[in-house]
Amino acid sequence: MAPASWLDVATDSRFSLANIPFGIATFPGSSKRVVTTAIGEYAFNLSVFASNNGFVHVAETQGQLEAFNEPTLNALASLGRRFCGAVRRSIQDILKFDTPHPDLLKNNHDLQRRCLSPLAEVQLHLPFEISGFSDFYGGMNHAYNAGALFRGQNGALLPNYVHLPMAYHGRSSSIFVSGTPVRRPWGQIVEDLRATEKKPIFVPCRTMDFELELGCFVCGGNAPFDSIPVDAAEEYIFGYVLLNDWSARDVQRWEYVPLGPFNGKNFATTISAWVVLADALEPFRKPGMQRPPNSTPLLPYLQERRDDFSFDLNLEVELVSGATKHKSTLCSTNAADGLVWSFPQMLAHHTVTGCPMKAGDLLGSGTISGLTTSSLGCLLEQTLNGTQPIQLEGQEQRTWLEDGDEVILKAWAGDKSTGYIGFGDAAGVLLPAHKQTASGT
Amino acid sequence: MAPASWLDVATDSRFSLANIPFGIATFPGSSKRVVTTAIGEYAFNLSVFASNNGFVHVAETQGQLEAFNEPTLNALASLGRRFCGAVRRSIQDILKFDTPHPDLLKNNHDLQRRCLSPLAEVQLHLPFEISGFSDFYGGMNHAYNAGALFRGQNGALLPNYVHLPMAYHGRSSSIFVSGTPVRRPWGQIVEDLRATEKKPIFVPCRTMDFELELGCFVCGGNAPFDSIPVDAAEEYIFGYVLLNDWSARDVQRWEYVPLGPFNGKNFATTISAWVVLADALEPFRKPGMQRPPNSTPLLPYLQERRDDFSFDLNLEVELVSGATKHKSTLCSTNAADGLVWSFPQMLAHHTVTGCPMKAGDLLGSGTISGLTTSSLGCLLEQTLNGTQPIQLEGQEQRTWLEDGDEVILKAWAGDKSTGYIGFGDAAGVLLPAHKQTASGT
Incomplete structure (x- = not known):
């Protein structure tokens, strides 16, 4: 049972007292980006709170308060998961109905006025300055389905897939916060890839897709040429976000x-x-998807002591049609039904060569797809590479995204009794391609 | 003919007055990282020089002097290629024998003492805080040779190679400045990749290799969802470095x-x-390698108005044996003999989707290999994937790098008459793998 707050927090609020996510916001009347949490319908300015002795009872924060005065979460994350967990617990203590420290905020109406604003009135920003972004391929159903469409069923799941959490290095300069419109890219494509002579053309992407993923921000963890053991990796996980890995399939x-x-x-x-801090998801750990038949057991550096490596986390993808404005639920799934590799395994594998992790580095899970059509995490899978249109509300169909479409990812754990742990949306509207590119074509 | 300097600069110095590269150094008696150039045997502290009105005659620098007081070159590069070119020319003016501004430094012995230190007494650091690193595959001989060894001669050069400058996103957290030792990584490998059942093992890499590349630092250039046209891309190139893309082939x-x-x-x-600033290499432009027969011409967004897209730049790889300390020249080639894609084409392709470039982002050229054995830019090619050992000085052989080996990349353009444009080494000693990894295996 989630404790009640002295603030008015609805029982179905995604930002219950059990959540306490961290973010970066600007508050009304100021352009300063500040460390913020969400509670019910309020944004809570932790920078102002910290500088007004709000964390005076939290021993860990002594001498570390400047981390609350930064325009990103990098400094806070670099202080480690335990530090951030202690801060989260102290915020829960301060906000709960029977708070042991009522003078800090509950009875301090002046400080409440300076710290709390309606969520609708703050602007949210990218939470980290992200340097390293690596996107994994941890959803086995997606890896199989995408592989079958790209290479045929025999080559669908390549032999290495079951032995290592594979990934590619992503691009951090184009990571945007929810709400940022995304423009359809131009690119080089080949219409008939089976032709002997390939004739590429330069056009706006014709097969725009989304991918439903979880993102994991790390606290840093290893110096160059050191590594993070799989069973210690949890310590270096700061928290989780939703991640839409927009994809130009052609x-x-x-x-x-x-x-x-x-x-x-x-x-x-x-x-x-x-x-959403890693601590907030702890009560929702559960075993993940059964790994595939694998005659060679995992190598020791990837073996975890615990098998509850995934989360009972509900995931949804909504599409708001640019043409009709009708909202359709394209995908409804659960994190534990899709991922066969855990974030600790990803961190252990990524660093086993000695590759250093920095605070604010981001790992993507890979697309999370269940086994049914309505639980597939991208259009490539849902439409069988554009050959089977899906039905939308309002008498429309889609094979790929159309200009004006908005894609909204949602996630939540828990219920009214535990309190909901909501992620907030990862949303973006697809703008039409530029009429021409800078090179005039 | 390179102008002479009032400083004692040897005619065979790689840091002639025609060079004036930018870097980040700490000078004797201080831990502060400062913007620095090299001239002859001296490091020249541009931070102290700027704050002593050294650039008073350079109109562009008015109001921009704080960029010289940063611990990286990011702020300087963000001011653009023209700005940095004007600064370089003014440094040449100040250092030349018949300088029009003798009072600024030539006759100011006190400021000379505060600005100039022997190169041997300064410590050099990573010049940029690097966020985005993308490694291209612009050397066609390497792409062909590596492809033939990995996939056989029929699949050596894939059809897309001749149509687009391909690349992968690299990892910026493990980019090290010359002189930093590199540790042999552990990793997951399969000894017999042709076996039906793949049995990965976890061991220190057995096939360590280097790759000879040029790196290109950019000034930034495009906002999200905009692009950089190929013929404007030169404006956004700050300068070049040598780059060793260490590779664990297995x-x-x-x-x-x-x-x-x-x-x-x-x-x-x-x-x-x-x-080395892009301006310094301008006199050494030349046509690059003939592109392969290509029945489809390049798409317009990749067509350059000029064909002198490469550089007459000598490249060498030396190996100092860890066992015997003998030095062998493994590779001797020229940038113009290896690269079929230019950096402007790489920038245009990378940004044509709208992917934003930030000041300090780094592009790697891909391995530069000529057509003869002694001009191949990595051991994979030189030893035909470890099957043909090469001879070293001191009666040794190598198939792959051994612990204790030092790999040194070198590059220079010009001669005694033009003045040499040297890059300084990109060197690293290979340390043995950790005895065991953090996970105890």
């Missing part, structure tokens, strides 16, 4: 052999603004 | 299909400390 398909996805992915990645 | 080979290189590359990339 561009991707022509370019991706042998160096992997590049222009097919690097124009935009949308993440939700609130980072 | 790790790479098992992991790279379908998402491209990841752990095989992400443990270390070494760059030279001095950034």
